Amino acid sequence: MINIKNLKKSFGKNEVLKGIDLDINNNGIFAILGPNGSGKTTIIKSILGLVVPDEGDIVLQQKNIARNWKYREYVNYLPQIARFPENLKVRELIDMVKDLRNSPAHEQELIELFELNTSLDKSLKNLSGGTRQKVNVVLSFMFDNPILILDEPTVGLDPVAMIRLKKLILKERKKGKTILLTTHIMSVVEELADEIVFLLEGKIHFRGSLEELNQRAQGKNLEHSIAKILENGMEQEAQITDPVNSRQLNFQQRYA
Numbered sequence: 128m129i130n131i132k133n134l135k136k137s138f139g140k141n142e143v144l145k146g147i148d149l150d151i152n153n154n155g156i157f158a159i160l161g162p163n164g165s166g167k168t169t170i171i172k173s174i175l176g177l178v179v180p181d182e183g184d185i186v187l188q189q190k191n192i193a194r195n196w197k198y199r200e201y202v203n204y205l206p207q208i209a210r211f212p213e214n215l216k217v218r219e220l221i222d223m224v225k226d227l228r229n230s231p232a233h234e235q236e237l238i239e240l241f242e243l244n245t246s247l248d249k250s251l252k253n254l255s256g257g258t259r260q261k262v263n264v265v266l267s268f269m270f271d272n273p274i275l276i277l278d279e280p281t282v283g284l285d286p287v288a289m290i291r292l293k294k295l296i297l298k299e300r301k302k303g304k305t306i307l308l309t310t311h312i313m314s315v316v317e318e319l320a321d322e323i324v325f326l327l328e329g330k331i332h333f334r335g336s337l338e339e340l341n342q343r344a345q346g347k348n349l350e351h352s353i354a355k356i357l358e359n360g361m362e363q364e365a366q367i368t369d370p371v372n373s374r375q376l377n378f379q380q381r382y383a
């Protein structure tokens with residue numbers, strides 16, 4: 128489904144991705160985690176063709192995405208920050224995105240789920256942050272595609288909307304979809320994620336279940352485990368190299 132090989136990306140001198148290998152060959156919810164600036168959005172944007180990698184290959188649904196835009200039809204994307212013309216009304220925006228995609232959409236049930244009926248005739252500039260995010264959720268869930276990429280989907284949502292969104296994500300998983308999400312809200316990961324992919328210093332340092340992560344890092348919950356990885360991992364980063372191969376030890380080697 129999604130196969131990433133040796134993905135590298137720098138912005139100037141900032142080496143963000145230093146050789147990412149990631150194979151996602153099954154359905155489910157994959158949480159991409161890591162500290163601020165660790166490259167989560169850069170990976171997501173690379174998969175979407177919005178960032179051009181310096182090296183590496185990305186294969187989606189068996190097709191290399193380089194110079195091939197058609198694959199984006201299979202992907203629904205909720206960006207961390209969505210920018211649209213501020214004067215557009217919510218209804219106009221939804222219609223515009225439907226026209227662009229030109230595929231069947233089921234926006235009405237989502238509009239009702241997130242109680243957006245009274246906002247449809249408002250301009251985007253007049254919406255609250257949370258209502259904007261609800262509109263973004265509608266835009267990214269209204270098409271029925273096999274892959275969903277959600278960058279910080281719960282940002283700005285009140286608890287009621289958050290619970291509804293989490294249920295919606297689980298419903299999509301049940302339909303057999305592959306869902307990649309990033310979030311800094313650990314309870315969202317604990318409730319939703321089948322697997323965790325943890326990025327640190329440009330590499331994947333851990334991939335596995337929540338239970339495996341907690342076991343290896345010996346944290347009592349995800350928040351503690353991640354805090355331990357960050358405190359221990361970064362302090363020891365300079366010393367922990369494999370003396371034989373002179374390469375960084377990965378998370379499993381460190382915490383085994």
Ligand SMILES: Nc1ncnc2c1ncn2[C@@H]1O[C@H](COP(=O)(O)OP(=O)(O)OP(=O)(O)O)[C@@H](O)[C@H]1O
Nearest residue numbers: 138141143161162163164165166167168169170207
């Ligand atoms: N277009 C760009 N130009 C220059 N630097 C960039 C660009 N995009 C991202 N970066 C830098 O790349 C690094 C990784 O950014 P990225 O947004 O992928 O991190 P992230 O893990 O998603 O962070 P966060 O948790 O804060 O959302 C950061 O240092 C960021 O400043």
